[in-house]
Amino acid sequence: MAIRTFRSDISKLQLHRFINMATSQQEKAPSSKLQFTLKTPKGTKDWYDKDMVIREEIFSKLSKTFKRHGGTTLDTPVFELREILAGKYGEDSKLIYNLQDQGGELCSLRYDLTVPFARFVAMNNIQNIKRYHIAKVYRRDQPAMTKGRMREFYQCDFDIAGNYESMIPDAECLAIMVEGFASLGIKDYKVKLNHRKILDGIFQVAGVKDEDVRKISSAVDKLDKTPWETVKHEIVVEKGQTEATADKIGEYVKLNGTLQEIHAFLSKDAAITSNERAKQGLDELATFTKYVEAMEIDSYISFDLSLARGLDYYTGIIFEAVTKGSAPPKNAEELKKKAKNAEDASEYVGVGSIAGGGRYDNLVNMFAEATGKKAVQIPCVGFSFGIERIFSLIKQRAEQAAAIRPTATKVYVMAFGGGKDWTGYLPERMKVAKQLWTAGIETEFVYKAKANPRKQFDAADKCGCPLAVILGKEEYLENKLRVKKLGPEFANDDGELIDAADLIKVVNEKLAEVYTDGTDEITKLFQGL
Amino acid sequence: MAIRTFRSDISKLQLHRFINMATSQQEKAPSSKLQFTLKTPKGTKDWYDKDMVIREEIFSKLSKTFKRHGGTTLDTPVFELREILAGKYGEDSKLIYNLQDQGGELCSLRYDLTVPFARFVAMNNIQNIKRYHIAKVYRRDQPAMTKGRMREFYQCDFDIAGNYESMIPDAECLAIMVEGFASLGIKDYKVKLNHRKILDGIFQVAGVKDEDVRKISSAVDKLDKTPWETVKHEIVVEKGQTEATADKIGEYVKLNGTLQEIHAFLSKDAAITSNERAKQGLDELATFTKYVEAMEIDSYISFDLSLARGLDYYTGIIFEAVTKGSAPPKNAEELKKKAKNAEDASEYVGVGSIAGGGRYDNLVNMFAEATGKKAVQIPCVGFSFGIERIFSLIKQRAEQAAAIRPTATKVYVMAFGGGKDWTGYLPERMKVAKQLWTAGIETEFVYKAKANPRKQFDAADKCGCPLAVILGKEEYLENKLRVKKLGPEFANDDGELIDAADLIKVVNEKLAEVYTDGTDEITKLFQGL
Known part of the structure; x- marks a missing residue:
């Protein structure tokens, strides 16, 4: 095996x-x-070097955040039975990658992480779980590589499944999102939040029939990138509502402010409070507000009645984090019209959000039902971080910040000498490196038996290594090693001659001087600028 | 986007x-x-709970080992252009998963990580790199799930590419392998090592024609699981060599011992030392031995002339780590014959090795040539850890060791009280949890407004949480919190009543008492038993 x-x-x-x-x-x-041709398939790329360092650090920081809240991770297969994905993605189903029929089951690459999660919960009769999943998903979409839209890309999902008291896991999801951004040094954002029941109530109050609610909702969903006039036109002309209905909707969906403000405003609106669904939504949001206040994250949240979010499966709160940096250009619509091809145009679609999610109480049940199992309600609430977008933001920051090092190498072991009898001290350098490795210190040396000092310094320089341990031809014979800080500011510093026996102690001391808390490049990068 | x-x-x-x-x-x-049916595709599974904790810890420890040696990671797409994989896997090509032709390029799921690495190096004209890659690969093989053989499984590769002085990166690869096992607490293993040039020399000395060398090599490769008589039969009857040739080969391939012993023995053999290839291999191994002695890893290595390894592309040293635990049963051949079906029989093939690799100097060049680029020799040496096998070993250990916790939760925040006026202190618990999260401490609380003490202790127990912070109905009003260690040994311990302002300090102190170095479950697990 x-x-x-x-x-x-x-x-x-x-x-x-x-x-x-x-x-x-x-x-x-x-x-x-x-x-x-030697290339990767269309819409895919190799990740390596500094990009990979940043990417791994993002994953690590978000994983730690999820674990801090009792999260466990789930790793599902990269492909699912085709029937599991069937009927979940509507017209986007054409973007699913199918595996060739080579006999046996028909399979497709996963399109997102939510459907595999719901499949997992239903299949294993999981009663409750807090799970996170950071993994690649696949879409045969038109790629826009320069903008980070790929056919193979990462998603990063956190979800809480289980029957709990109202709004408690919902509030913790928001707390996790806020902590996640803090860990990445992302400060300049706000979380738009709405409640599906309130939105449905508003539509009912405005005179929309129940069967039209979802399509009106999807029109309203465009408000983050389309002016109200265009949306109103769609509601009246395409979706067949009256002018009065559209105007009534318009009054409400323009509202945004703090949770407390908008809640107080709507609570004084008799039309809203007498609508059963809206009233239920308002009561839930009152509870939710109490919890996010306790967790001290209410200041990040903007109650925004224009937020609808696309997915039908949401049944409670919905939310989306947007950065100022990621807002669409003012003239997005115009640019879109001018764009010469589909790829250009797509750049202006959906830019803005760096995380999003909501409550979806029926998705797991659908799977249970579809397999003829007894229907079991496993309510869920969860969200995704927009990894590719977050990566772009941090990459921009990296370009202004100190250089990110591709390797973690902390010590370069060198030997200086010369003359006919000079061996180059290669096995001796290996012995010293071995001691450092055993002490857990990232160490390299030049792969040459006799290397001149220039080449050794260049190699250390190239990987941004902060410290050299030098075996001098005579010094080494006296059991002495030289420890020297590297970098232009130490060009005239000969370092310190130490007893070989003190190597690890001295190296750790010097490294602590170089890497005082928060001063190494990657730490600095994630503190934000 | x-x-x-x-x-x-x-x-x-x-x-x-x-x-x-x-x-x-x-x-x-x-x-x-x-x-x-709700299921994952054949040969695949969901990974979660404790298995996932062990798996992530293996990946983390091996990544740290690779980074300690200047390694960087590379993330290639899960599928490659079909022509990249074509012709690389011979008759096993039928095991490659193809993507359906949905228009555009024809692609296939990767079969291993070595071919994508060679493609990457050739494509980007990389002159030198130390890269590691831990990722899933795909094979439409007959799965044997209970034994850990899957259609989707992890590989973990480390490779050094670049033109360097002989044997230096080769020796470091061995050092990394030894360190990797040490980090996983795997002690009971040895590394069998051989050199392709010595093996080729032996075949020449024995009278094998050059064009027959590879097929004789593949016969010898079976010696780890097949007695010499069977292999000899194959060499003579199937591979058409004389009895004398086979016997001469037999003399050599039975040899094994320390690097120093076997080297000394062969150096006295005039037939070997007068063979150009064998002599070259012996000289390289002498250099190699000097380096592995310097790195203090020679004691792990057994020079074993029966080791041939399957792959044609090896050009220098080849090596394989085997555990005693993973050796095939003595009666493997017999069991194999008795096995009722292909799946059973396959269990006895290739059991034994937990890592393996070697030098392959021509693979990158093949890609460069195949694309009409100027041929550039980028020599490589590398190895794979057998992740699935290592996982099984550590899982066995976990079954004998302390329970592994699926979550990292360190503190459960609880509230005790009662009476009509008792609110349950939910927002208050959230406030306390928030303080702990901000201090980086993994914290949970029960998702109920009013939870009775039993339920809260049960929840903490269930996740193996070591510490409770308790909000007592009256105590909390006096700005006091109770910090209590959990577990049967503290059943009669009421914990310590502290000032709320001292929360983080006290929690960190108590956690340090519980998690003294090397006493938490996962640390213990990886120290080996």
């Missing part, structure tokens, strides 16, 4: 043939049949 | 339809068309 998971898997004979082909091809013309 | 990455993606109308279908289905018979 083990061998199977290693490199011995590649069949011997066939690979041998490949090697022979490649070799014989070299001898022939370069236009051989074997030729192809 | 951001909206696209969140939950609003599911098209409104279509999902609405799905909800309606699900609802109406509930009203109808359970045998509706919508019915399907």
Whole structure:
């Protein structure tokens, strides 16, 4: 079994043939049949170097945040049975990547992390769980690589499933979102929040029939990037509502302010308070407000009646975090019209939000029902961080901030000497490196038996390494090592000659001087600018 | 863009339809068309709970080891252009998962991490890199789930690419492997090592023609699980060598011992030392031995002339780590014959190795050549940890060790009180939790306005939480909190009543008492038993 998971898997004979082909091809013309372009598939890319360092740090900080709230992680397969995804994504289903039918079950790559989560909960009869999932999802969409829209991209979801008292997990989700942003040094944002029941109540009060509520809701959902006049036109002309109904809706959806303000305002509105659904939503929000006040996150929240969010499955609070930096340009609509091709136009769609979510009480039940199981209500509330957008924000910051190092190397072990008898101290450098590795200190040395000082300093420089341990030709024979700080400010500093026995102690001291709390590049980067 | 990455993606109308279908289905018979089985695809599974905690800890410890040696990580797409994988896996190519042709490029799921790495290096003209990659790969193999053989499984690769002086990166790879096992608490293993050039030399000395070397090598590769007589039979009868040739090979491949012993033995063998390739291999191993002695890892290594490893692309040292625990049963061959079906039989193939690798100097060049680029030699040496096998070993250990906790929760915030006027202190518990979260302490509370003490203790117990912070009805009004250690040994301990202002200080002190170095479950687990 083990061998199977290693490199011995590649069949011997066939690979041998490949090697022979490649070799014989070299001898022939370069236009051989074997030729192809070396690239990654459309809409995908390799992540490496500094981008990868930033990305891993984002994942690490968000994972820690989720764990701080009792979250556990779930890792589902990258593909699901095709029927699990069927009927969940409407016309976007055409964007699902299918696996080829090679016999056996028909499968598709996951399109998001929410449907696999609901499948998991229903399949295992999970009664309650706080789960997070950071993983790639797949969409055969028109890619816009420069703007970070890919066919393979990360999602980062947190969800709480279970029958709990009203609004408690909902409030904690908001607390987790706020903590997550704090951990990433993202300060300049607000969380728009609304309640589906209030929104439904408003539509009822305005005279929208029950069967039209969802389509009016989806028109209102466009208000973050479309002026009211355009939305009103859609409501009246396309969605067949009266002018009076549209105007009534318009009065409400323009409202936004603090939770307390808007709640007080709506509570004085007899039309709203006498609508059963709206009243229920208002009562829930009053409870919610008490909780977010206790958790000291109410100041981040703006009660915004224009927020509708696209998904039908939301049944309670809905919310979306937007940064000023990520707001769409004022002339987005105009730019969109001018855009020469679909790819350009798509840049102006949906820019703005860096996290979003809400309560969805019926999704798990759908799976349970669809499999003929006894219907079990497992209410859920959760949200996603918009990883790709957050990455872009932090990447921008990185460009203004100190250089991010691709490696974690803290010490470069060098040897200085010369003359005919000089061995280059390679095994000796290895011995010193070994001591440092054993002490958990990230260490490298130049892969040369005899390396000149310039080349060794250059190598250390290239990876931004802050410290050198130097084996001097004579000094080393006297059991002495030289520990020297690197960087332009220490160019004239010869470092400190120490007893070899004190190596780890001295290196740790010097590293503590270089990396005092909050001064290394990646820490600085995530403190925000 | 951001909206696209969140939950609003599911098209409104279509999902609405799905909800309606699900609802109406509930009203109808359970045998509706919508019915399907809730499961993951064959050979895949969800990872969660304690398994996931162990798995993440393995990844974390190995990543830290790689970083300690200057490693950077690379994240390649889960699918590659089909032509990149074509011709690399011989008859195993039938195990590759293809994506359906939905227009555009033809793609396949990656089969391993080595080919994508070589593609990346060739494509970007990388001159040198130390990269690690921990990710899932895909094979349409016969799964044996109970033994951990899956169609979707993790690989964990480390490779050093670049033109360096002989044997230096090779020796560091071994050092990294040894450190990796140490970090996982795996002690009971040895690393079998051989050199392709020595092996080739032995075959030449024994009278094998050059064109037969690879197939004889693949016969010898079976020696770890097949007796010499069977292998000899294969060499003579199937591979057409003389009895004398086979016997000569047999003399050599039975040899194993320390690097120093076997090197000394072969150096006295005139047949070997006069063979050019064998001599070159011996010289390289002498250098290698000097380096692994310097890094103090030579004692883990057994020079084993029977080790051949399957892959044709190896050109220098090859190595494989085996645990005693993972050795095949003595009667493996017999069991294999008796096995009733292919799945059972496959259990006895290749059990034994928990890591493996070697030097492969031509693979990158193949890609460069195949694309008509100027051939550039980028020599590589690297290895894989057998994650699934290592997981099984540590899981076994976990079953004997203290319980692993699925969550990281350190503090449960509770409230005790009663009477008609008792509110349950929910917002107050939230305030206290908020303080703990802000201090970075993993904290939960029960999602109930009024929770009785039993339920709160049960919830804390269930997640193995070591500490409770209790808001007593009267005590809290006097700005006092009670901090109490949890667990059966503290059943009669009422905890300590403290000033609310001292909360974080006291909690950190008590946690330090509970989690003294090396006493929490996961740390203990990875120290080995």
